[in-house]
Amino acid sequence: MQCLSDRMKILDVWVDPVDMEQALDRVQSFVDYGTRPHAVFAVNPEKNFSVPKDPVLHDIFRSADLLIPDGIGVVLAARFLHGVRMTRVPGVELMERICRMASCRGYGIFLYGAKEAVNDKASRVLQERYPGLVVAGRSNGYVAERDMPALIHRINASGAQILFLALGSPRQEKWFASHAASLTHIRVCQGIGGTLDTIAGTVRRAPRLWCDCNAEWFYRLLKEPSRIRRQRVLPLFALRLMGELLSEAMKPRRVPAASRGM
Numbered sequence: 001m002q003c004l005s006d007r008m009k010i011l012d013v014w015v016d017p018v019d020m021e022q023a024l025d026r027v028q029s030f031v032d033y034g035t036r037p038h039a040v041f042a043v044n045p046e047k048n049f050s051v052p053k054d055p056v057l058h059d060i061f062r063s064a065d066l067l068i069p070d071g072i073g074v075v076l077a078a079r080f081l082h083g084v085r086m087t088r089v090p091g092v093e094l095m096e097r098i099c100r101m102a103s104c105r106g107y108g109i110f111l112y113g114a115k116e117a118v119n120d121k122a123s124r125v126l127q128e129r130y131p132g133l134v135v136a137g138r139s140n141g142y143v144a145e146r147d148m149p150a151l152i153h154r155i156n157a158s159g160a161q162i163l164f165l166a167l168g169s170p171r172q173e174k175w176f177a178s179h180a181a182s183l184t185h186i187r188v189c190q191g192i193g194g195t196l197d198t199i200a201g202t203v204r205r206a207p208r209l210w211c212d213c214n215a216e217w218f219y220r221l222l223k224e225p226s227r228i229r230r231q232r233v234l235p236l237f238a239l240r241l242m243g244e245l246l247s248e249a250m251k252p253r254r255v256p257a258a259s260r261g262m
């Protein structure tokens, strides 16, 4: 199993160099041996710009238990900056693999986030897709702050070990930081952003070919042009990466003493 010391820094955020199977192993051991909620968050180029701007959020990411390489930009950056070959672990695929594992191992899940109809539909779709999956509870993502203690009570009373937070980023990461200490049974909390919309079918995921070509981000941009504001960070990310590589290349190299000239 990977340990936290393998965690690597990609410009201003961190990522754990895990593949899908290693990520699942980590999740399983969090559930089987953990004694507290463990945070599983996704890292992509967008986060490289949004997270460091907010010191609290930066700290939340730094102390997460598993940071998955969700975006292709992060995978490429790891290769160029650290010479490490990683594959993407898309959050949406990890979530579905966790659901399959939960249905086989009898872990209960709780779905918190998205609009009521989306949350309800996604819950039914998941139960059809993974027979035996226990959706121990669910809630839409529009709970007022004054009703939060009641929601926490419902999550705890459900007995679920896995909580999927579908509130979008950074809302879901901040929710985890504020409420993790009150979660008595939850052992894994995965931030899944808009994944329930994809599962419910209100938002279409890119066809397989686009995903295989690592062009899922471009497909989403074509479908939702309003995302341009968020995705304009992609060329900035590439520029920063090039800058970092250039400054590495320009650093004077130490020549071993034996090979130095007289």
Ligand code: UDP
Pocket: 113, 114, 115, 140, 141, 142, 166, 167, 168, 169, 171, 192, 193, 194, 195, 196, 197
């Ligand atoms: N959402 C929510 N509560 C809120 C705001 C947003 O549950 O107060 C949900 C929203 O309905 C959507 C998801 O959070 O399902 C955000 O999806 P988006 O694709 O923006 O998130 P990302 O994956 O980009 O973080």
